[in-house]
Amino acid sequence: MALRRGLQEQELTTRRAGQDVGGGGYAVAVSVWAGLTGQREAIAVLQDAASGREGALTHSWLITGPPGSGRSNLAFAFATALLSTPTGQDAATPDPAHVESVRRQVEARTHPDLAVLSTERVIITIDEVRRLVASSQYSPSAGHYRVMIIEDADRMTERTSNLLLKALEEPPERAIWILCAPSEADLLPTIRSRVRTVRLRVPDVSDVAELLRERDGVDAETAERAARQAQSHIGMAHRLATSDEARARREQTLETALGIRTVSDAVFAAARLLELAGADAKAITEERDAEERESLLRSLGVEPGRAVPAALRSQVKQLEDDQKRRATRSLRDGIDRILVDLLSLYRDVLMLQLGSPSALVNLEFAGRLRALADGTTAPSTLSIMDAVATARERIAANVAPALALEAMLVAVARSAGT
Numbered sequence: 001m002a003l004r005r006g007l008q009e010q011e012l013t014t015r016r017a018g019q020d021v022g023g024g025g026y027a028v029a030v031s032v033w034a035g036l037t038g039q040r041e042a043i044a045v046l047q048d049a050a051s052g053r054e055g056a057l058t059h060s061w062l063i064t065g066p067p068g069s070g071r072s073n074l075a076f077a078f079a080t081a082l083l084s085t086p087t088g089q090d091a092a093t094p095d096p097a098h099v100e101s102v103r104r105q106v107e108a109r110t111h112p113d114l115a116v117l118s119t120e121r122v123i124i125t126i127d128e129v130r131r132l133v134a135s136s137q138y139s140p141s142a143g144h145y146r147v148m149i150i151e152d153a154d155r156m157t158e159r160t161s162n163l164l165l166k167a168l169e170e171p172p173e174r175a176i177w178i179l180c181a182p183s184e185a186d187l188l189p190t191i192r193s194r195v196r197t198v199r200l201r202v203p204d205v206s207d208v209a210e211l212l213r214e215r216d217g218v219d220a221e222t223a224e225r226a227a228r229q230a231q232s233h234i235g236m237a238h239r240l241a242t243s244d245e246a247r248a249r250r251e252q253t254l255e256t257a258l259g260i261r262t263v264s265d266a267v268f269a270a271a272r273l274l275e276l277a278g279a280d281a282k283a284i285t286e287e288r289d290a291e292e293r294e295s296l297l298r299s300l301g302v303e304p305g306r307a308v309p310a311a312l313r314s315q316v317k318q319l320e321d322d323q324k325r326r327a328t329r330s331l332r333d334g335i336d337r338i339l340v341d342l343l344s345l346y347r348d349v350l351m352l353q354l355g356s357p358s359a360l361v362n363l364e365f366a367g368r369l370r371a372l373a374d375g376t377t378a379p380s381t382l383s384i385m386d387a388v389a390t391a392r393e394r395i396a397a398n399v400a401p402a403l404a405l406e407a408m409l410v411a412v413a414r415s416a417g418t
Contacts, residue, residue, distance in 0.1 A: 038203025050081035065200025068233025154186035266409035
């Protein structure tokens with residue numbers, strides 16, 4: 001199987017690297033890299049860097065790749081390998097128990113030499129980066145390195161990026177920065193010139209499906225369908241494979257688009273898609289919000305069902321404000337997922353119109369897609385895809401989602417001949 005072959009290659013690479021390493025070795029390969037899929041080349045580069053080979057490790061890294069390619073997972077695997085490196089030139093290779101302990105700490109974000117900036121807001125604030133830069137000055141307390149990770153580094157403004165630039169130009173000797181972003185173009189040229197870039201690719205559908213089967217225990221048919229419909233986005237594939245509600249919302253999204261015939265249909269469809277995005281965002285955040293509130297009240301000593309004392313209300317209010325900001329981003333992300341699904345729908349139509357042998361993403365709608373392809377032209381389908389792309393740009397620029405969706409779906413109605 002493709003994933004198993006990939007893991008075997010990773011293990012062989014690490015065995016060879018372990019001959020040069022004062023720390024790392026085979027144990028690190030098994031517990032750190034084994035959960036990743038479809039990124040053998042990138043993993044080999046980071047394994048080499050973590051091995052301790054002279055010249056392989058730099059102070060600043062940028063991991064790029066499309067959504068769902070595993071940027072963050074790879075960043076934390078790299079951090080685990082670095083933090084597993086023993087101190088001292090003559091230190092013995094860490095045993096698997098030590099590596100596993102580090103892995104658990106990194107997974108829980110509790111390792112003393114790890115600092116993570118992962119915003120749930122629309123942008124990363126300058127104060128958040130300022131605090132992270134200050135923490136990078138600390139000396140490692142448990143291992144050989146101190147590792148700073150910034151997820152979604154593309155969410156930094158220019159002013160914030162310039163603050164980070166100063167830290168990248170003169171990092172402490174044992175500080176390692178790992179940034180994650182969709183592409184190099186999403187960061188300032190000055191930032192790009194200070195980092196070593198590792199590029200990820202979109203995993204094969206078969207690799208993602210195998211990961212779902214082996215990791216999540218999903219049956220082969222469901223795993224293949226989820227991986228295909230998610231277009232190899234690992235996180236979305238997991239949701240589609242394990243959530244009936246997520247699958248139903250995606251199906252309703254495509255049904256809504258396929259039912260548009262008039263401008264009036266387009267207006268109602270825009271409202272429906274916004275409703276579906278809101279339901280998806282709520283499903284993701286609601287349970288987490290309740291758990292966070294319960295955890296905060298427990299830590300403050302407030303018993304369940306009791307009123308929050310006045311002296312503690314500011315802390316509860318801060319949590320509620322953070323959750324509202326997260327809900328805003330979650331809604332935007334939900335709308336974007338819907339637009340990506342619509343792009344896959346019209347991509348399939350275009351492939352049929354052009355007679356391409358490419359496999360359909362939405363195979364379950366094959367009959368209706370062929371009918372739509374026969375009733376429209378390739379140029380009109382391309383104009384719809386342009387409208388979807390424009391809607392994504394407008395929403396990212398803070399245009400009201402309802403207006404952006406309506407304008408997009410009017411293009412769909414016009415293509416239907418109204």
